[in-house]
Each structure stands twice: as structure tokens, then as C-alpha cells.
Amino acid sequence: MTLALPPCCSRRTPRADERRRHLLDTARTLFADNGFHQTGMAQIAAASGIKVGQIYRDFASKEDIIAAIASEDVEAWLQEDCVRAAIARNDHPAIRDWINRFYACDEPVEECRMMTEIMAEAARNPRVADIYREVDNRIRCSLHAALEALGVDCVGIVDRDVLVDLVLALGLGSMMRRIVHPETDCQKLAESFRALIDTQLAARAETLG
Incomplete structure (x- = not known):
């Protein structure tokens, strides 16, 4: 599952890409520092030096900006190609290393604040809630596939669901x-x-044995 971006983002010139990158970086900082709910398009325009009208030509709403940021973050962090390759070659140590990243706690604090802002806004904004659910479902699908490759699937889907929840928690x-x-x-x-x-994994292996 992928996050949908505004149609206007499909064809961009290098200059437009640079403007968009600057806009997203600025919005990310404002969202993390001030909160998504407290940051308006006028503030993003003032901080980025990009006119409000141009921002609306690139993004139809604040929610579209947060969707673009979330999409970029999940692409960079999730490394789906890496875990798919590890699963394909049945490389259990590599799969475990990938799972370990979920609680490695090595992201910059600013990125942690950004994620918590999305979660907080999801409680009051249906559009952001949809964005969060898409991100969460995508992460869960990759975790399920990784745990299944480790044999967790063999002891029942409920156990695997609980283990996915544990890793995410x-x-x-x-x-x-x-x-x-x-x-x-x-x-x-x-x-x-x-x-x-x-x-947890060892206990499930013993159950299989």
C-alpha cells in the first residue's frame, strides 16, 4: 500500500523539485516544533519564502503536505526491498536485523517528534487518521512477512498479530x-x-518443536 500524492506532483521540473524539497523540509520543521494543528499554510509560506498560492498549486491542503512527508519517511526508513530480498533468500539473521531496527531508537529526535505529531493529529483529523492508517498498514504488512519467514506463521495468525503489535509498541x-x-x-x-x-521467537520455536 502506498500513500497517494497530489496529481500535480507527477511531472516536475528540477526547479519545481527543489522548491518542493525546500517546502517539505520547512513544513517538517514547523510541524515538529509547533505541532501540526498549530501550523498554518501562512506560517509555512513565511518560513519557506514560497507564496501561499504556489504552495496550493503544489499541495491542495496541509494534509497533502503531511502525506508527502510521511510517504518519504516510510520509503526511506522501511527499506522494503531489503527485507523482501532477505525473505527471498531465507536469510534469518538479516530478517532479524531488519526487525531490530523498529526499536533501535536511533532516529533524530526531530523525526520522533514528527511521528508523534502525526499520531496526535490523527486523533482529531480524519484525513490525517487515514494517512496514519496507511503508514501503519504498510509497516504491519512488512512485519507480518518478516515474522512469517521466521516461522511465526506456523503457530497461528493470532500469535503473529500479537508479536507485530509488541514490536510496534x-x-x-x-x-x-x-x-x-x-x-x-x-x-x-x-x-x-x-x-x-x-x-518470544524462541518460545514459538519450542512450540513448533
Whole structure:
């Protein structure tokens, strides 16, 4: 599943691409610093130096801007090609390394704040809620495929669903800790989470045995 971008973004000149990149970078900073709900198009225009009318020619709404940012982030972070390749060659260590990234807690704090802003806005904005669900479903599909390749599928879909939820909960929890307590030892936290997931996978392997 992919996030839909505005039709006007399909054909762009290099200059338009540069303008769009600057606009998204500016909007990302404003959303992370001030909150999505508190940031208007006029503020984005003032901070970026791009006129409001031009912004609306590139993006029909604030929600389209957040959709573009979310799409870029999930493309860069999820690395779907990498996990698909690891699954195809049955490379369990590589699949585990990919899963471990969910609670590695190594993203910049600004990116963590951006994600939490999307989640908060999703509670009050149906369009942003749709964007968040699309991102969440895409991530869950990749996690399901990875866990299935590790054999978790064999002990029942409910168990796999619970393990997917556990991985995502640990990752989101790490993100929240980084925002509220920047001094958190993320490496130790990630090692503890990894050990917890290892225990879960080992328990399921014993069930199969």
C-alpha cells in the first residue's frame, strides 16, 4: 500500500523539485516544533519564502503536505526491498536485523517528534487518521512477512498479530522516551527489547518443536 500524492506532483521540473524539497523540509520543521494543528499554510509560506498560492498549486491542503512527508519517511526508513530480498533468500539473521531496527531508537529526535505529531493529529483529523492508517498498514504488512519467514506463521495468525503489535509498541515506546527523556540510554533499551523479542521467537520455536 502506498500513500497517494497530489496529481500535480507527477511531472516536475528540477526547479519545481527543489522548491518542493525546500517546502517539505520547512513544513517538517514547523510541524515538529509547533505541532501540526498549530501550523498554518501562512506560517509555512513565511518560513519557506514560497507564496501561499504556489504552495496550493503544489499541495491542495496541509494534509497533502503531511502525506508527502510521511510517504518519504516510510520509503526511506522501511527499506522494503531489503527485507523482501532477505525473505527471498531465507536469510534469518538479516530478517532479524531488519526487525531490530523498529526499536533501535536511533532516529533524530526531530523525526520522533514528527511521528508523534502525526499520531496526535490523527486523533482529531480524519484525513490525517487515514494517512496514519496507511503508514501503519504498510509497516504491519512488512512485519507480518518478516515474522512469517521466521516461522511465526506456523503457530497461528493470532500469535503473529500479537508479536507485530509488541514490536510496534516497543518501537513507539522508545520514540516517546527519547522525546520526554533525551538522556535515556537507547542502546541498553534496544538490547533489552531485542532480548524480549528473542524470547518470544524462541518460545514459538519450542512450540513448533
